[in-house]
Amino acid sequence: MNRKMAFLASLTAVVVMALAPVTRAADTAAAAQPSTDRVISHADLKKILAQPDGAVILDLRRNADYDKDTLTMPASRRFNPDKIADWSGALPKDKEILVFCAHGRSISDASVNYLTKNGYKARLVAGGFDTWKAAGGATVPKAQ
Numbered sequence: 001m002n003r004k005m006a007f008l009a010s011l012t013a014v015v016v017m018a019l020a021p022v023t024r025a026a027d028t029a030a031a032a033q034p035s036t037d038r039v040i041s042h043a044d045l046k047k048i049l050a051q052p053d054g055a056v057i058l059d060l061r062r063n064a065d066y067d068k069d070t071l072t073m074p075a076s077r078r079f080n081p082d083k084i085a086d087w088s089g090a091l092p093k094d095k096e097i098l099v100f101c102a103h104g105r106s107i108s109d110a111s112v113n114y115l116t117k118n119g120y121k122a123r124l125v126a127g128g129f130d131t132w133k134a135a136g137g138a139t140v141p142k143a144q
Contacts, residue, residue, distance in 0.1 A: 033126040033127070035123075038112060038123055038124065039124055040124070040125055040126065042126060042127075042132065042135055042137060045098065045125060045132075045137070048096075048098070049075065049138060054096075055095055055096040055097065055098050056077070056091060056092065056098070057077070057098045057100075058078075058079055058097060058099045058100070059072050059076040059077065060079060060107055060111050061081075061100070061101050061102045061129060062081070062101070062102065065101070066078065066142075069129075070142060071133065071140065072129075072139065072141075073125075073138070073140070074138050074140045076100075078142075081107050081111055084114050088114070088115060091120060093121075097115055097120050097123075098122070099111045099112060099115070099125070101124075101129065102128050103128040103131070104124055104127045104128030104129075105128070108124035108128060112124050
């Protein structure tokens, strides 16, 4: 059994190492992605962050991702994405809502779907918070 576990561990390490360049390439592409009706680019997000009250920015990372990080995006508000129906009614409908999760995929995508379906102008941050940080985007320490 130990040989089998050692083999599986080695195989997992090889797969992770093989996929790392693909992940970095995808992160680089996401960081350079232009804005659309559904996605905000890093360049456009930097402009919004420079404006006080430019948009409502929501940190919707899963609890595990949020808890293991010490940083967040400036002016962001933290909400549990699993309880979006409970807290979203308090969001302003006259401002753009920008959401980010760790990787800019399932959580952000589902949140934008929910918010736009309910009358909000919402977009997700290209590549999520991890890509934002890796590209040198502004971060601040999380409130404790």
